[in-house]
Amino acid sequence: MNFNAGPATLPLPALERARDELLDFAGSGMSVMEHSHRGKEYEAVHDEALALLRRLLAVPATHEILFLQGGASMQFALVPMSFLPPGGSADFVVTGAWSEKAHAEASAWAALAGASVRVAASTKEGGYRRVARPDEAKLDEGAAYVHWTTNETIHGVQYPEPVRFGRAPQVCDMSSDFLWRKVDVAPFSLVYGGAQKNIGPSGVTVVIGARDFVDRGRKDLPNILQYRAHAEANSLLNTPPTFGIYLVRNVLAWLEGLGGLDAIERRNRAKAAVLYGAIGADAGFYRCPVEEGSRSAMNVVFRLPSEELEKRFVDEAKKQGMVGLKGHRSVGGIRVSLYNAVEPGWVDALAQFMKDFARRAG
Numbered sequence: 001m002n003f004n005a006g007p008a009t010l011p012l013p014a015l016e017r018a019r020d021e022l023l024d025f026a027g028s029g030m031s032v033m034e035h036s037h038r039g040k041e042y043e044a045v046h047d048e049a050l051a052l053l054r055r056l057l058a059v060p061a062t063h064e065i066l067f068l069q070g071g072a073s074m075q076f077a078l079v080p081m082s083f084l085p086p087g088g089s090a091d092f093v094v095t096g097a098w099s100e101k102a103h104a105e106a107s108a109w110a111a112l113a114g115a116s117v118r119v120a121a122s123t124k125e126g127g128y129r130r131v132a133r134p135d136e137a138k139l140d141e142g143a144a145y146v147h148w149t150t151n152e153t154i155h156g157v158q159y160p161e162p163v164r165f166g167r168a169p170q171v172c173d174m175s176s177d178f179l180w181r182k183v184d185v186a187p188f189s190l191v192y193g194g195a196q197k198n199i200g201p202s203g204v205t206v207v208i209g210a211r212d213f214v215d216r217g218r219k220d221l222p223n224i225l226q227y228r229a230h231a232e233a234n235s236l237l238n239t240p241p242t243f244g245i246y247l248v249r250n251v252l253a254w255l256e257g258l259g260g261l262d263a264i265e266r267r268n269r270a271k272a273a274v275l276y277g278a279i280g281a282d283a284g285f286y287r288c289p290v291e292e293g294s295r296s297a298m299n300v301v302f303r304l305p306s307e308e309l310e311k312r313f314v315d316e317a318k319k320q321g322m323v324g325l326k327g328h329r330s331v332g333g334i335r336v337s338l339y340n341a342v343e344p345g346w347v348d349a350l351a352q353f354m355k356d357f358a359r360r361a362g
C-alpha cells in the first residue's frame with residue numbers, strides 16, 4: 001500500500017502491460033525504448049498518449065498538449081523566460097512551498113531580464129493553512145500573467161473549485177492536481193505538471209497551453225527553450241522520454257477503461273472522505289492543520305500529539321504494509337497521498353489502523 005507523494009504508486013494493470021510488452025513491443029521483437037522516436041511504432045504510442053489526454057480532459061482545440069522534460073521545476077523557469085518580457089511584471093499567488101519556489105525562480109529570471117515579479121497574495125503568515133481567495137489578492141491588471149498552484153503537495157492545501165485571479169492570463173502548476181477530477185482547461189493560458197504524481201513516471205512533464213498564448217512567447221530564446229517550437233514539432237523537437245511517455249499511455253488507457261474522470265473523481269472523493277473521517281473521528285489525537293475548505297483530496301496532512309508518536313505511527317504502519325506516510329522533511333507530520341492508483345481498500349486499511357493506533361497510543 002504505497003501512499004508516496006511522487007514518484008507515486010502506478011496502476012498495476014499499466015505496469016503489467018509494460019511487463020508483458022517489455023521484450024517484444026507490437027510484435028517488433030524489441031522493447032519500445034529501443035525504437036527510434038521517429039519510427040511508426042513509437043509515434044503511434046506518442047500520438048495515442050496525446051489523444052487519450054485530450055479525450056480524458058476534453059482539452060479544446062484552442063489548446064496544445066506538450067510532453068516536455070525537466071519536471072514542473074523546469075516550468076518555474078521556462079514560463080517567465082517565455083512570457084515575462086523586459087519591463088513586464090508577473091503576479092504570484094503563494095500558498096505553499098511549491099508556489100514559493102515558482103516565485104523564486106521567476107525572480108531570478110526577472111532580475112536578468114529587467115522585469116519584475118510581485119506577490120499578489122500569500123498565506124505564509126498562518127503557515128500555509130489555506131488557499132488564497134481571489135478577492136484578497138492585490139492584482140496588477142497589467143500583469144503579463146498570474147501564476148498560482150492549484151494543489152500544494154507539501155502543505156496539503158487545495159483549491160476546492162476552479163477560481164480566477166483577475167483578467168491577466170492564468171498560469172497554473174497542477175502537478176499534484178492533474179487528472180483526478182474533471183477540470184475545464186479552457187480558461188487557463190498554461191497549465192503544467194510532472195507526470196510522477198498522478199499519470200506516470202518521473203521524466204515526463206505535461207504542459208497544456210492556449211495556442212495564442214504560446215505563440216506570443218518570446219522568440220529570441222534558444223529554440224529548445226520555446227514552447228512554440230515544441231508545439232510545432234508535436235513534442236518531438238528532440239528525443240522525448242519515450243519509455244516514460246509509453247507508460248503515461250498505459251496509465252491513461254487504464255484510466256479511460258475505468259470510466260474516465262467522472263468515475264475516478266467519485267472514487268477519489270470517497271477515499272478522501274474516509275481519511276478525513278478517520279482524522280475527525282479521533283480529533284483529540286489526530287489534527288489536520290489545514291482549514292476546512294482548503295483541505296486537499298490528493299495530499300492529506302495531519303499531526304499526532306508528538307513527533308515521537310508520529311515516528312511510531314510511520315514505523316508500525318510500515319509493518320502492516322503501508323509506506324510513504326512520512327510528511328515532507330520541511331514540515332514533518334504525516335502525509336497521505338491519495339492519487340488515482342491508490343486503491344480504496346488501502347485507505348480503508350489505513351483508517352482502521354489509525355483507529356487502532358489512537359486507541360493504543362492515545
Ligand SMILES: *Cc1c(COP(=O)(O)O)cnc(C)c1O
Binds near residue numbers: 006074151153173194
Ligand atoms: C512535485 C511538484 C513539483 C516539482 O516537480 P519536479 O518534477 O520535481 O520538478 C512542483 N510543483 C508541485 C505542485 C509539485 O507537486
